Amino acid sequence: PYSIFSHNEKRIIILCAGFSQFFSPISGQIYFPSLDAIAKDLHVSTSLVNLTITVYLIMQGFAPAFVGGFSDSTGRRPAYFICAIIYAAANIGLGLQNNYAALMVLRGLQSAGGSGSVALANAVVSDLVTSQERGVYVSYMSVAPQAGPSLGPIIGGLLGQYLGWHSVFWFLLICTGVVFVPCAIFFAETCRIVVDDGSVPPPKWRRCYLNTKLERRLMAEGQPILYEKRDELEKKRKLRFPTPLETVRIVLTKEAGFVLAYIGLLCCAYYATVALIPSQFGTVYDFNQIQIALCYLPLGCGSLLAGFVRGRIIDARYKVHAKRLGFPLTYNRQVDLSDFPIERARLEAILPNLALGSACFIGFGWMIQYKVKLAGPLIFLFVIGFCVSASINTVSxxxxxxxxxxAATASAANNLVRCWLGAGATSGVAPLIGKIGIGWTATFFGLLVVVFSPILWFVMHNGPKWRRAAKGRKEQKEA
Incomplete structure (x- = not known):
């Protein structure tokens, strides 16, 4: 078996990993409604306060590059707990400070702690689940983080209006405790260089309730507990200083680089659309902060729907190609994908989403330009949320x-490209609207996705060849 964890145990572990991702997206969005109040209280300009958003996005892309490599070589639980401690400490500091310099530094630290766990979640799925059933698990795991962008502005607006902007960070600290305690109990170590398929017990300081339960089950079945193998694996592991170089290498490979570049362009269009909502809805529909925050709900609902639906479609496409090529479809058994067109099986599922999403980007911009009734833009936001989230899940x-x-390093590479290109799009969308108008700005980003879509066909055609060549180079190097 690929993993000896039971189906329910896998669900619990992946649920913990999914909830640990919740803090990075919500921490970025929950902050937006309080920007004017922060600028006024700290006696700085709005432009300076906006710089803290840029710092947050930069760290959001950079931090997982360190955490991903560290967790791949050391284990998931240590990396997760380090991220949780950093995030909690940053929230305490943010709740107490009244200084702009402290705000800037602590927001970067908060981003590092919250976004570090993003790289861990997909890695946990890779540890536990084979390719033929991976889509469903990744989609379920993405539900919690995709709820963050829609809930964040609403919660931040209510807290900022009635309790002051410091309360936003105390709220996040309380949420950290609510998630951290169950994860400490149920989030088992899954890294395969530590526990292999789960049959090797982790070191004592990494144990949790699920490990104890699993060992009892193995003993009841008469299977030996592999303490000797645990000591053998521990001797092979080397504690290395975290470095982003491995993440950068993945970004620069042909196998991942082309698809990462394209999904980064899609995220540029998405972040540009999200960034223009506050200013444009406030101007066109004369909305206050709470009303603007509520306009993010369709975006979040579309993302949540994608989380529940997309995984089954991804797995169904895998099974279609596996049956066509005669690949085995045995539950909990991994197969060699060297001769399997995994790029085609995954990417062909997102082509309809990209076409529909691009049309909705353009339509949304012109609806705002001509000030149509609110229902139209909100419906388009729902479809945009669904299409973009479905595409990102598939690439993950x-x-x-x-x-x-x-897997953690590869997820960090995905996060790095998306966040950094998204930061550039967020900072550039306002000047672009000022020069050519919101309709043509949305058209530019929508057409960007369409014009570069042949990249996906290129990857589908050449991907298997690139993977075989990379595997050959690796085997030659090891020999």
Whole structure:
């Protein structure tokens, strides 16, 4: 078996990993409604306060590059707990400070702690689940983080209006405790260089309730507990200083680089659309902060629907190609994907989403331009949320398939490209609207997705060849 954890145990572990991702997206969005109040209280300009958003996005892309490699070589639980402690400490500091310099530094630290756990979640799925069933698990795991962008502005607006902007960070600290305690109890170590398929007990300081339960089950079945193998694996592991170089290498490979570049362009269009909502809805519909925050709900609902639906479609496409090529479809058994067109099986599922999403980007911009009734833009936001989230989930699954032993590092590479390109799009959308108008700005970003879509066909055609060549180079190097 690929993993000896039971189906329910896998669900619990992946649920913990999914909830640990919740803090990175919500921490970024919950902050937006309080920007004017923060600028006024700290006696700085709005432009300076906006710089803290840029710092947050930069760290959101950079921090997982360190955490991903660290967890791949050391284990998931230590990396998760380090991220949780950093995030909690940053929230305490943010709740107490009244200084702009402290705000800037602590927001970067908060981003590092919250976003570090993002790289861990897809890696946990890679540890536990084979390629044929991976889509469903990745989609379920993405539900919690995709709820963050829609809930964040609403919660932040209510807290900022009635309790002051410091309360936002105390709220996040309380949420950290609510999630951290169950994860400490149920989030088992899954890294395969530590526990193999789960049959090797982790070191004592990494144990949790699920490990104890699993050992009791193995003993009841008369199977030996592999303490000797645990000591053998521990001797082979080396504690290395975290470095982003491995993440950068993945970004620069042909196997991942082309698809990451394209999904980064899609995220540029998405972040540009999200960034223009506050200013444009406030101007066109004369909305206050709470009303603007509520306009993010359709975006979040579309993302949540994608989380529940997309995984089954991804797995169904895998099974279609596996049956066509005669690949085995045995539950909990991993197969060699060297001769399997995994790129085609994954990416062909997102082509309709990209076409529909691009049309909705353009339509949304012109609706705002001509000030149509609110229902139209909100419906388009729902569809945009669904299409973009479905596409990102699919690419996340593909990266885990391509880099099964470096899933956290590959996820960090995905996060790095998306966040940094998104930061550039967020900062550039306002000047672009000022020059050419919101309709043509949305058209530019929508057409960007369409014009570069042949990249996906290129990847589908050449991906298997690139993977075989990379595997050959690796085997030659090891020999």
């Amino acid at each position: 699954v593909l990266l885990v398939d391509i880099y099964p032993g470096k």
